[in-house]
Amino acid sequence: MLDYYLIVIGSSAGGLNPLKEILSSLPKDFPAAILIVKHIAPSAPNLLGPILSRISNLPVIEPSDNQSIEQGHIYIAPPNFHMIVKEGKIKLEKGPRVNHSIPAIDPLLYSAALYNKHRTIGVLLSGMLDDGSAGLLAVKRCKGISIVQDLNEAEYSDMPRNGASAAPIDYCLPAHKIEAILKKLVGSTAVESISSPSRTQFLQKELEMNFTEEGSDEEDMNEISTPSVFSCPECNGVLWRLRDKRLERYRCRVGHAYGLDSLMSHKQQSTQEALWVALRALEEKKNLARNVMLARSGDLEQNSGKIRAIPGLLVHSPYSQNGLSTSP
Structure with missing residues (x-):
């Protein structure tokens, strides 16, 4: 100190x-x-x-x-x-x-x-x-x-x-x-006061979880938090709720951490991003379906012309009833 x-x-x-x-x-x-x-x-x-x-x-x-x-x-x-x-x-x-x-x-x-x-x-x-x-x-x-x-x-x-x-x-x-x-x-003399060792250990553990190179393992997370039903907006991992009755907050094993307002704000942001991705996918599907329809429509018109030519070919065929004899 x-x-x-x-x-x-x-x-x-x-x-x-x-x-x-x-x-x-x-x-x-x-x-x-x-x-x-x-x-x-x-x-x-x-x-x-x-x-x-x-x-x-x-x-x-x-x-x-x-x-x-x-x-x-x-x-x-x-x-x-x-x-x-x-x-x-x-x-x-x-x-x-x-x-x-x-x-x-x-x-x-x-x-x-x-x-x-x-x-x-x-x-x-x-x-x-x-x-x-x-x-x-x-x-x-x-x-x-x-x-x-x-x-x-x-x-x-x-x-x-x-x-x-x-x-x-x-x-x-x-x-x-x-x-x-x-x-x-x-300018005044600070009055020394001793904080609770268990509380400072909790805070130290929480701080260290921000900077672990390989993330926190489940055993470490269990010491100070419990798994929640929420996922991390940044990495989609499970968010763990800190065991602190005074202030609700969350963190994932990677180290992302959120207060309640920050979590709500970025959940809304990720929801908006997901909706835009879904809208883009629907637009792409619509455009692709239109292209498929136009391509098939072109094939039908082309084949229709060939179908209409078939009767004329049959009239002049050596095998038709009104044409030449089919006998050798």
């Missing part, structure tokens, strides 16, 4: 302006490290770093794998990688998508909370669906501090609302007040 706070900020749609507002007023000697995940498409350039560098007094870094975490620095998750904390360093993992996102907020919140325990602050800003909800609950179970953006201020309130439903919330504030409370919290 580090001797200073780790502040993890998760955001998605509508999250840039509150991020800028929070970071722009932090002093150069800010005594904590800030790690940020903002949802971004895998192929998109990461413009967040340059934007935040222009308004922040702290260095803004897109980290490399195994980079040491330093106090007074801001670290931005790169596209197409999950960013997690491990043994005081930043690890970049190419694991399966979590809540249909890579980078995702949940893995970073889980890993920071498990490593830095009560010296972890989780912040959820504007965004859609529920990435970050399970992670914020992990922060609280490891005795950290949870903050969500004021729902009336957030451009997209799903993410902070779902976070507030999933976990006990210490502060629900507009962006300019989040900046003020962060300065206050990191």
Whole structure:
């Protein structure tokens, strides 16, 4: 565990302006490290770093794998990688998508909370669906501090609302007040509190399942979850429901993980895709049937001409009754 706070900020749609507002007023000697995940498409350039560098007094870094975490620095998750904390360093993992996102907020919140325990602050800003909800609950179970953006201020309130439903919330504030409370919290002495060993083992197991190279076997899955009637929208494997009465969530053996809202959203998306595939198949079948009909119609017309010529041939045949004699 580090001797200073780790502040993890998760955001998605509508999250840039509150991020800028929070970071722009932090002093150069800010005594904590800030790690940020903002949802971004895998192929998109990461413009967040340059934007935040222009308004922040702290260095803004897109980290490399195994980079040491330093106090007074801001670290931005790169596209197409999950960013997690491990043994005081930043690890970049190419694991399966979590809540249909890579980078995702949940893995970073889980890993920071498990490593830095009560010296972890989780912040959820504007965004859609529920990435970050399970992670914020992990922060609280490891005795950290949870903050969500004021729902009336957030451009997209799903993410902070779902976070507030999933976990006990210490502060629900507009962006300019989040900046003020962060300065206050990191300037105070963190009160150490011991979390339940069985609960942290559960969280550790869940986190590790995101990054197993060969997927999780049935024995591992049975330790923390039970098979559900649902299939994974991405790989069609069985989804397993985590044994957690506080927050319903699912994962498959490959490592894809979903909160309830994310699962519903991507089930709807996969259903739409399946309907479009079915419609295309019906269109192709209709066009093929028409081509077959036209081809057979052409054969019939061609053969009809030959059939109509047969009587004339018979009239002039040497074997016809009105023609020449058939006797030798």
